[in-house]
Amino acid sequence: MQILCATDFSKAAMAAADIAAALAKKLQLPLRLVHCAQDYIVMGDLPVVVPDDQPLREQLKREAQRLRATGLEVVEEFRHGNASPEIIDAAAEQPTKMIILGSVGKGMAERWLLGSVAERVAEGASVPTLIVRQPDLLRDWLGGEAALRLLCGVDFTASADAAIAAVQTLVTLGQVEVEAAYVRLVEDHIISKEQQDARQRDVWERLHAILGDVPVKVHVSDVVGLPAAEFLRTADEQKSGLLVVGTHQRHGWQRLKAPSFSRSTLAHATANVLCVPSAAGLPETCIPSIHRVLLATNFTDVCTEALRHAHGLLPAGGAIHLVHVCHEPSSGINPVIASEVYFDHSIATTKARGEAEVKLKALPASLLSVPGVAITSEVLTHHDIAAAICEAAERRGADVICMGTQGHSRTGVALLGSTVQAVLAVSHKPVFVVTPPLS
Structure with a gap:
């Protein structure tokens, strides 16, 4: 195992190397210092002057010697190629605990076109990447001279769990x-005050399950714009010296379709950032376990069957959270008829919500009590039923979403309902679809 630090010999890179050396000594690991020189490009039959790498090699050697003076084992490595993929490959070639890089700010145009080496490495590496922007805070912390104020982004996903583990x-x-x-x-x-308090409690339970008895202060907020902007605002208010975020490492169209929280944080944060990929929190040989199931119900017969299967997913005990979503109109309707629509719909929604709450309380009673399995329930109102189900799954920390569908066609092909299809299209969690038994 090693700490990997890439350097371009700039002031920011040297500061990052100092942090890498201090961290390596703390963890009693060797430091691998890497510099990547750009390959030269041959254009047709034009004469080529091959650049002399010797000055760069000497500079790398001097930087390694400077770090060895602290009593640390340092291995230097000179590579050719594009910096970000070379750094990612270097980390994959040998067991690596963390990649540490310095970062220099870029203008919006340059970042839009190219991004930065630090951002591209953080998005592509299979190990955590620390972007050093305030080295003094990290140096004082590693030296035992001051406490480090840390803010971790959480959202009930595998990447957030990996960040908490870090x-x-x-x-x-x-x-x-x-x-x-x-x-x-x-x-x-x-959402109501009760729902917000419940969400804060759920976040704390998620943190406590991984961190144990480590004291944690939790901030919960709803935003209409970019979540990353609110996260960074919280970091500024709390004067956080290190931001820890997970990443799904989406690329291409997936990243354009859903703006990356980690990428936005990396691009705009002024504090140090530790970006943790999902793979870093879950070993490849580890089999995921199911402890919490969110069951979306609309009270048809197949939903009772789905509840039986939800119990079957929890042989070692756990929790089932029943959710029913009452549809409400979107605010984007024609304002001329909006008041009439909302008035009529509010009466129907209130009635439907009351009926749903009664049915939800009666539903678990239709099955035998299963020892070790706790059942909770809630009724939600939302203009997008699939979105409400997925949000509830994240808020409750569900490992699986369980849903029932209406049955089979004459040809035996399952007919998935529109809500089931919508959940499958947007959910980041596994979805267990239950069909009624063949008669």
Whole structure:
């Protein structure tokens, strides 16, 4: 195992190398210092002057010697090629605990076209990447001279769990004041105070399950715009010296379709950022376990069957959260008829919500009590039923979404309902679809 630090010999890179050396000594790991020189390009039959790499090799050697003076084992490596893929490949070639890079700010135009080496490495590496922007804070923390204020982004996903696991490691290295921020993107749906308190409790339980008894201060907020902007605002307010975020490492069209929280944080944060990929929190040989199931129900017969299967997913015990979503109109309707629509619909929604609450309470009673399985329920109102189901799954920390569908066609092909299809299209969690038994 090693700490990998890439350098271009700039002031920012040297500061990052100092942090990498201090971290490597703390973890009792060797430091691998890498410099990537650009390959020269041959254009047709034009004469080529091959650049002399010797000055760069000498500079790399001097930087390695400077770091060895602290008593650390340092391995230097000179590579050719594009910096970001070379750094990613270097980390993959040998067991690597963390990649550490310095970062120099870029203008919006340059970042839009190319991004930065640090951002591209963080998005592509299979190990955590630390982007050093405030080295003094990290140096004082690793030296035991000051506590580090840390803010971790959480959202009930595998990448967030990986980020929390990384925080657990950081806590062992020095005094850390841990805070967590959960930012939920909303459109026009306003949640109640009780729902907000429940979400804050769910976030704390998720943190406690991974961090144990580490004290954590939790911030919960809803935003209409970019969640990353709210996260960074919280970081500025709390004067956080290190931001820890997970990443799904989406690329291409997926990243354009859903703006990346981690990429936005990396691009605009002024603090140090530790970006943790999902793979870093879950070993490849580890089999995922199911502890919480969210069951979306509309009270048809197949939903009772789905509840039986939800119990079957929890042989070792766990929790089932029943959710029913009452549809409400979107605010985007014609304002001329809006008041009439909302008036008529509010009466129907209130009635439907009351009926749903009664049915939800009666539904678990239709099955035998299963020891070790707790059942909770809630009724939601939302203009997008599939979105409400997915949001509830994230908020409750569900490992699986369980849903029933109406049956089979004459040819035996399952007819998935529109809500099931919509959930399958947008959910980041596994979806267990239950069809009624063949008669």
